Amino acid sequence: MSDWDRETVLRKPKPRVAVIRTQGELNAAARQGAIVETLRGSKVANKAHHVDTDHRRIAQLDRSDDVKPPDTINLSVSQAMMKARKEKNLTQKELATRVNEKESTIKEYESSKAIPNQQILTKIERVLEVKLRGKDIGAPLPLRGSKAKAAEPTK
Template identity: 40%
Template sequence: MPSRFGGAVSQDWEPVVLHKSKPKSQDLRDPKAVNQALRSGAAVQTIKKFDAGSNKKAAAGPVIYARKLDEAEEPAALDRVPTDVRQAIQKARLEKKMSQAELAKQINEQLKVVQEYENGKAVPNQAVLAKMERVLGVKLRGKK
Protein backbone atom coordinates (compact mmCIF):
# COMPACT_ATOMS: atom_id res chain seq x y z
CA MET A 1 0.00 0.00 0.00
CA PRO A 2 1.35 3.43 -0.82
CA SER A 3 2.41 5.65 2.00
CA ARG A 4 1.81 9.31 2.41
CA PHE A 5 5.61 9.80 2.49
CA GLY A 6 6.31 9.25 -1.16
CA GLY A 7 5.00 5.84 -2.04
CA ALA A 8 7.14 3.67 0.24
CA VAL A 9 5.45 0.88 2.14
CA SER A 10 5.68 1.20 5.91
CA GLN A 11 4.76 -1.13 8.72
CA ASP A 12 2.95 0.00 11.84
CA TRP A 13 4.32 -1.84 14.87
CA GLU A 14 2.39 -2.11 18.06
CA PRO A 15 4.39 -2.52 21.27
CA VAL A 16 4.10 -5.87 22.98
CA VAL A 17 4.59 -5.86 26.75
CA LEU A 18 5.37 -9.11 28.51
CA HIS A 19 4.53 -9.40 32.21
CA LYS A 20 5.91 -11.92 34.63
CA SER A 21 3.29 -14.03 36.29
CA LYS A 22 3.08 -13.51 40.04
CA PRO A 23 4.09 -16.49 42.18
CA LYS A 24 1.34 -18.36 43.91
CA SER A 25 1.00 -17.68 47.61
CA GLN A 26 1.55 -21.41 48.28
CA ASP A 27 5.00 -21.31 46.71
CA LEU A 28 7.32 -21.56 49.71
CA ARG A 29 10.32 -20.37 47.72
CA ASP A 30 8.75 -16.93 47.95
CA PRO A 31 10.00 -15.23 51.15
CA LYS A 32 6.63 -13.54 51.70
CA ALA A 33 4.85 -16.88 51.60
CA VAL A 34 7.36 -18.37 54.06
CA ASN A 35 6.90 -15.46 56.45
CA GLN A 36 3.12 -15.75 56.20
CA ALA A 37 3.30 -19.50 56.93
CA LEU A 38 5.55 -18.87 59.95
CA ARG A 39 3.15 -16.24 61.32
CA SER A 40 0.15 -18.51 60.94
CA GLY A 41 1.93 -21.33 62.80
CA ALA A 42 2.14 -23.74 59.90
CA ALA A 43 5.03 -26.24 59.83
CA VAL A 44 7.87 -24.95 57.67
CA GLN A 45 10.89 -27.09 56.94
CA THR A 46 14.19 -25.25 56.65
CA ILE A 47 17.37 -26.66 55.21
CA LYS A 48 20.77 -25.13 55.98
CA LYS A 49 22.84 -24.94 52.83
CA PHE A 50 26.50 -24.85 53.72
CA ASP A 51 28.61 -22.36 51.74
CA ALA A 52 25.43 -21.01 50.16
CA GLY A 53 25.84 -17.56 48.72
CA SER A 54 29.61 -17.71 48.77
CA ASN A 55 31.83 -17.53 45.78
CA LYS A 56 33.79 -20.64 46.72
CA LYS A 57 34.09 -23.57 44.39
CA ALA A 58 33.45 -27.03 45.69
CA ALA A 59 36.50 -29.22 46.17
CA ALA A 60 37.07 -31.43 43.15
CA GLY A 61 38.30 -34.40 45.14
CA PRO A 62 38.71 -35.42 48.75
CA VAL A 63 39.80 -32.67 51.09
CA ILE A 64 43.48 -32.87 51.96
CA TYR A 65 44.14 -31.89 55.52
CA ALA A 66 47.28 -30.06 56.62
CA ARG A 67 48.11 -32.83 59.10
CA LYS A 68 48.19 -35.42 56.32
CA LEU A 69 50.49 -33.17 54.34
CA ASP A 70 52.80 -32.75 57.32
CA GLU A 71 52.96 -36.50 57.99
CA ALA A 72 53.53 -37.41 54.36
CA GLU A 73 57.02 -37.92 53.04
CA GLU A 74 58.64 -35.04 51.28
CA PRO A 75 58.36 -35.31 47.50
CA ALA A 76 61.60 -36.17 45.76
CA ALA A 77 63.40 -33.25 44.18
CA LEU A 78 63.02 -33.01 40.43
CA ASP A 79 66.08 -33.75 38.34
CA ARG A 80 67.72 -30.70 36.83
CA VAL A 81 69.87 -30.39 33.72
CA PRO A 82 73.24 -32.08 34.45
CA THR A 83 76.39 -29.96 34.38
CA ASP A 84 77.88 -31.75 31.37
CA VAL A 85 74.72 -31.12 29.31
CA ARG A 86 74.66 -27.44 30.31
CA GLN A 87 78.26 -27.02 29.27
CA ALA A 88 77.70 -28.91 26.01
CA ILE A 89 74.80 -26.60 25.09
CA GLN A 90 76.84 -23.47 25.86
CA LYS A 91 79.95 -24.72 24.05
CA ALA A 92 78.06 -25.77 20.91
CA ARG A 93 76.09 -22.53 20.84
CA LEU A 94 79.23 -20.41 21.18
CA GLU A 95 81.05 -22.43 18.50
CA LYS A 96 78.19 -21.68 16.10
CA LYS A 97 78.38 -18.01 17.18
CA MET A 98 74.73 -17.96 18.24
CA SER A 99 73.11 -15.95 20.98
CA GLN A 100 70.65 -17.56 23.37
CA ALA A 101 67.86 -15.63 21.65
CA GLU A 102 68.86 -16.99 18.22
CA LEU A 103 68.94 -20.55 19.55
CA ALA A 104 65.54 -20.07 21.19
CA LYS A 105 64.11 -18.79 17.92
CA GLN A 106 65.51 -21.72 15.92
CA ILE A 107 64.12 -24.34 18.31
CA ASN A 108 60.82 -22.43 18.56
CA GLU A 109 61.00 -21.95 22.33
CA GLN A 110 61.13 -18.92 24.59
CA LEU A 111 64.45 -17.30 25.49
CA LYS A 112 63.75 -18.16 29.13
CA VAL A 113 63.80 -21.89 28.28
CA VAL A 114 67.30 -21.70 26.78
CA GLN A 115 68.52 -19.61 29.72
CA GLU A 116 67.15 -22.15 32.21
CA TYR A 117 68.83 -25.04 30.37
CA GLU A 118 72.19 -23.25 30.32
CA ASN A 119 71.87 -22.22 33.99
CA GLY A 120 70.87 -25.74 35.05
CA LYS A 121 67.52 -24.66 36.49
CA ALA A 122 65.31 -26.45 33.95
CA VAL A 123 63.79 -29.89 34.35
CA PRO A 124 65.03 -31.74 31.24
CA ASN A 125 62.45 -32.24 28.51
CA GLN A 126 63.42 -34.77 25.85
CA ALA A 127 61.61 -32.86 23.10
CA VAL A 128 63.48 -29.62 23.85
CA LEU A 129 66.80 -31.47 24.08
CA ALA A 130 66.08 -33.13 20.71
CA LYS A 131 65.47 -29.73 19.10
CA MET A 132 68.71 -28.39 20.57
CA GLU A 133 70.62 -31.46 19.32
CA ARG A 134 69.30 -30.91 15.81
CA VAL A 135 70.15 -27.19 15.71
CA LEU A 136 73.50 -27.38 17.53
CA GLY A 137 74.67 -30.66 16.02
CA VAL A 138 75.72 -32.21 19.34
CA LYS A 139 74.47 -35.17 21.36
CA LEU A 140 72.76 -34.09 24.57
CA ARG A 141 70.69 -37.16 25.45
CA GLY A 142 71.64 -40.72 26.22
CA LYS A 143 75.13 -42.20 26.33
CA LYS A 144 77.88 -40.23 24.66
Protein backbone atom coordinates in the same frame (compact mmCIF):
# COMPACT_ATOMS: atom_id res chain seq x y z
CA MET B 1 -17.53 -44.87 49.28
CA SER B 2 -15.96 -44.65 45.86
CA ASP B 3 -12.34 -45.13 44.91
CA TRP B 4 -11.92 -41.38 44.59
CA ASP B 5 -12.76 -40.74 48.22
CA ARG B 6 -10.22 -43.12 49.69
CA GLU B 7 -6.79 -41.86 50.63
CA THR B 8 -3.91 -43.96 49.32
CA VAL B 9 -0.62 -43.87 51.24
CA LEU B 10 2.30 -44.89 49.07
CA ARG B 11 4.99 -44.57 51.70
CA LYS B 12 5.39 -43.51 55.26
CA PRO B 13 6.72 -40.04 55.93
CA LYS B 14 10.39 -39.93 56.93
CA PRO B 15 11.01 -39.20 60.58
CA ARG B 16 11.91 -35.58 61.20
CA VAL B 17 15.36 -34.86 62.49
CA ALA B 18 15.21 -32.27 65.21
CA VAL B 19 17.89 -30.68 67.27
CA ILE B 20 17.08 -30.92 70.96
CA ARG B 21 18.47 -28.06 72.99
CA THR B 22 16.86 -28.46 76.42
CA GLN B 23 16.45 -31.26 78.93
CA GLY B 24 12.62 -30.98 78.65
CA GLU B 25 12.73 -31.61 74.90
CA LEU B 26 14.99 -34.62 75.50
CA ASN B 27 12.55 -36.08 78.05
CA ALA B 28 9.58 -35.54 75.68
CA ALA B 29 11.41 -37.32 72.85
CA ALA B 30 12.25 -40.24 75.14
CA ARG B 31 8.56 -40.54 76.20
CA GLN B 32 7.47 -40.70 72.55
CA GLY B 33 10.00 -43.45 71.83
CA ALA B 34 12.03 -41.39 69.38
CA ILE B 35 15.61 -42.37 68.66
CA VAL B 36 17.90 -39.94 70.43
CA GLU B 37 21.51 -39.55 69.38
CA THR B 38 23.86 -37.40 71.35
CA LEU B 39 26.81 -35.64 69.81
CA ARG B 40 29.44 -34.25 72.06
CA GLY B 41 30.90 -30.95 70.99
CA SER B 42 34.47 -29.94 71.69
CA LYS B 43 35.15 -27.43 74.39
CA VAL B 44 36.75 -24.09 73.59
CA ALA B 45 39.46 -24.58 76.20
CA ASN B 46 40.54 -27.85 74.58
CA LYS B 47 40.57 -26.37 71.07
CA ALA B 48 43.31 -23.90 71.95
CA HIS B 49 45.45 -26.76 73.24
CA HIS B 50 44.93 -28.88 70.10
CA VAL B 51 45.87 -26.10 67.69
CA ASP B 52 49.52 -26.20 68.73
CA THR B 53 49.55 -29.99 68.61
CA ASP B 54 48.01 -30.03 65.14
CA HIS B 55 50.60 -27.60 63.78
CA ARG B 56 53.42 -29.66 65.21
CA ARG B 57 51.91 -32.86 63.84
CA ILE B 58 51.36 -31.35 60.41
CA ALA B 59 54.89 -29.97 60.31
CA GLN B 60 56.25 -33.38 61.24
CA LEU B 61 54.21 -34.99 58.46
CA ASP B 62 55.49 -32.44 55.97
CA ARG B 63 59.08 -33.21 56.90
CA SER B 64 58.63 -36.97 56.77
CA ASP B 65 56.69 -37.14 53.49
CA ASP B 66 58.88 -34.84 51.45
CA VAL B 67 58.32 -35.31 47.76
CA LYS B 68 61.51 -35.46 45.78
CA PRO B 69 61.73 -32.47 43.45
CA PRO B 70 61.82 -33.35 39.75
CA ASP B 71 65.22 -33.97 38.20
CA THR B 72 66.78 -31.06 36.37
CA ILE B 73 69.18 -30.95 33.45
CA ASN B 74 72.58 -32.45 34.22
CA LEU B 75 75.40 -29.93 34.50
CA SER B 76 77.39 -31.69 31.76
CA VAL B 77 74.45 -31.28 29.35
CA SER B 78 74.14 -27.56 30.06
CA GLN B 79 77.91 -27.04 29.67
CA ALA B 80 77.97 -28.99 26.38
CA MET B 81 75.02 -26.97 25.15
CA MET B 82 76.66 -23.66 26.09
CA LYS B 83 79.96 -24.66 24.50
CA ALA B 84 78.33 -25.76 21.23
CA ARG B 85 76.22 -22.60 21.08
CA LYS B 86 79.30 -20.40 21.51
CA GLU B 87 81.21 -22.37 18.84
CA LYS B 88 78.34 -21.69 16.42
CA ASN B 89 78.45 -17.99 17.43
CA LEU B 90 74.79 -17.99 18.46
CA THR B 91 73.18 -16.00 21.23
CA GLN B 92 70.59 -17.57 23.49
CA LYS B 93 67.92 -15.57 21.71
CA GLU B 94 69.04 -16.77 18.27
CA LEU B 95 69.12 -20.39 19.45
CA ALA B 96 65.66 -20.00 20.96
CA THR B 97 64.37 -18.62 17.66
CA ARG B 98 65.87 -21.52 15.71
CA VAL B 99 64.37 -24.19 17.98
CA ASN B 100 61.07 -22.28 18.25
CA GLU B 101 61.21 -21.92 22.04
CA LYS B 102 61.34 -18.98 24.45
CA GLU B 103 64.67 -17.42 25.35
CA SER B 104 63.92 -18.11 29.02
CA THR B 105 63.72 -21.84 28.21
CA ILE B 106 67.25 -21.78 26.75
CA LYS B 107 68.49 -19.83 29.79
CA GLU B 108 66.98 -22.45 32.12
CA TYR B 109 68.59 -25.29 30.17
CA GLU B 110 72.00 -23.62 30.23
CA SER B 111 71.77 -22.86 33.96
CA SER B 112 70.74 -26.49 34.77
CA LYS B 113 67.41 -25.37 36.23
CA ALA B 114 65.09 -26.80 33.58
CA ILE B 115 63.19 -30.06 33.83
CA PRO B 116 64.37 -32.10 30.84
CA ASN B 117 62.00 -32.29 27.90
CA GLN B 118 63.13 -34.77 25.24
CA GLN B 119 61.45 -32.86 22.39
CA ILE B 120 63.24 -29.62 23.27
CA LEU B 121 66.56 -31.43 23.70
CA THR B 122 66.12 -33.06 20.28
CA LYS B 123 65.51 -29.66 18.64
CA ILE B 124 68.55 -28.16 20.35
CA GLU B 125 70.69 -31.17 19.34
CA ARG B 126 69.73 -30.72 15.67
CA VAL B 127 70.52 -27.00 15.65
CA LEU B 128 73.80 -27.29 17.58
CA GLU B 129 74.74 -30.65 15.97
CA VAL B 130 75.91 -31.97 19.36
CA LYS B 131 74.65 -34.93 21.41
CA LEU B 132 72.87 -33.80 24.57
CA ARG B 133 71.24 -37.12 25.53
CA GLY B 134 72.50 -40.59 26.28
CA LYS B 135 76.19 -41.46 26.16
CA ASP B 136 78.90 -39.20 24.75
CA ILE B 137 77.27 -35.91 25.76
CA GLY B 138 79.00 -33.10 23.88
CA ALA B 139 80.14 -35.35 20.99
CA PRO B 140 79.19 -34.27 17.47
CA LEU B 141 75.93 -35.67 16.17
CA PRO B 142 76.36 -38.25 13.42
CA LEU B 143 75.21 -36.91 10.07
CA ARG B 144 71.88 -38.09 8.79
CA GLY B 145 72.17 -41.23 6.71
CA SER B 146 75.66 -42.02 8.03
CA LYS B 147 74.49 -45.44 9.26
CA ALA B 148 73.33 -46.33 5.79
CA LYS B 149 76.66 -45.23 4.30
CA ALA B 150 78.61 -47.19 6.91
CA ALA B 151 76.66 -50.35 6.07
CA GLU B 152 77.55 -50.13 2.36
CA PRO B 153 80.84 -51.81 1.41
CA THR B 154 83.53 -49.43 0.22
CA LYS B 155 85.11 -49.99 -3.22
